[in-house]
Amino acid sequence: MLDLSSTTAKIVFGLTLALIGFFLFFPVYWMITSSLKADAELYKIIPTAFPQEITLHHYWTALTQGRLPTYLLNSLITSGSSAALNSLLALYAAYSFAKYDYFGRQPIMLLMLSAQMFPFGLLLISIYPLWTQFGLLDTQIGLILSYIVFALPVATYMLFSYFSQVPDELIDAARADGASDLRIFHTIVIPISIPPIVTVFLYSFMWSWNDLLYSMTLIVSDDKRTIGPGLLLTYLSDSNSDWGGAMAASLVASAPIVVAFMFLQRYFIQGVTAGAVK
Known part of the structure; x- marks a missing residue:
């Protein structure tokens, strides 16, 4: 039986929380970055993780x-x-x-x-x-x-x-x-x-x-x-x-x-x- 106070259990627990957090908040992050990108950057074949030039034009x-x-x-x-x-x-x-x-x-x-x-x-x-x-x-x-x-x-x-x-x-x-x-x-x-x-x-x-x-x-x-x-x-x-x-x-x-x-x-x-x- 896995000891919940052990280092392994804490690492597994932390990785699980990180994975769930990424699954929940990455779409929100992508919405925010997409709303701040210009159209030329937004429609690139290879998407960028961060806006190269922030614009509030869409808002x-x-x-x-x-x-x-x-x-x-x-x-x-x-x-x-x-x-x-x-x-x-x-x-x-x-x-x-x-x-x-x-x-x-x-x-x-x-x-x-x-x-x-x-x-x-x-x-x-x-x-x-x-x-x-x-x-x-x-x-x-x-x-x-x-x-x-x-x-x-x-x-x-x-x-x-x-x-x-x-x-x-x-x-x-x-x-x-x-x-x-x-x-x-x-x-x-x-x-x-x-x-x-x-x-x-x-x-x-x-x-x-x-x-x-x-x-x-x-x-x-x-x-x-x-x-x-x-x-x-x-x-x-x-x-x-x-x-x-x-x-x-x-x-x-x-x-x-x-x-x-x-x-x-x-x-x-x-x-x-x-x-x-x-």
Whole structure:
């Protein structure tokens, strides 16, 4: 049996971490260097590891000559709205499953979670004609509602795991003082549940921000497109591909997620681990 404190084990562990780090961060490094290269250097047959001449031309054209700001705004609206609505629905659903005993509670929860078993494209086949019938096709509202189909089951289960560990004695004591169920939930349970709520919000936001299939299918107007299909249709085509512009625009588009996670990572980690340790 290998001694984990031995020099060999430390070397193997270090090499493994280095390999995983290279696998994870090399694409990011290549995006950054590609966005800083001029077109003449970018399309060389033998690629260069470092930019021979740093240029910000791709960033300038992405922000001023394209529709990147419009795509970013549309993504912020749809992703933020769907994350907020999903978090709100998951809050009430998860608390109901965790703290109330009523007929059909477990089958309903299992039915909700079963939505994760179906491929995204299969449910899109059902959503598309439904949205067409209700006039929600090519609308931000339709896109926001479609994102809830996938984010809500996971968000509900994450909050259910946390609410199941909230002491019943705390709720019973508030009831004994005459507090209603809604007041208990809003003034006692929610304030102590900020980390999992932030986790659910970030999960829903990142899922909708990175979506390509639904946003490309349900939105056809260019002024309503989100960042995923907007970048794809702007920079990559059968006849021409602007890789420098695509890398620069992709980095700019990733900034909101990175900034949000930097400020909320403490709550995110607490939320992920809250349901694992009692």
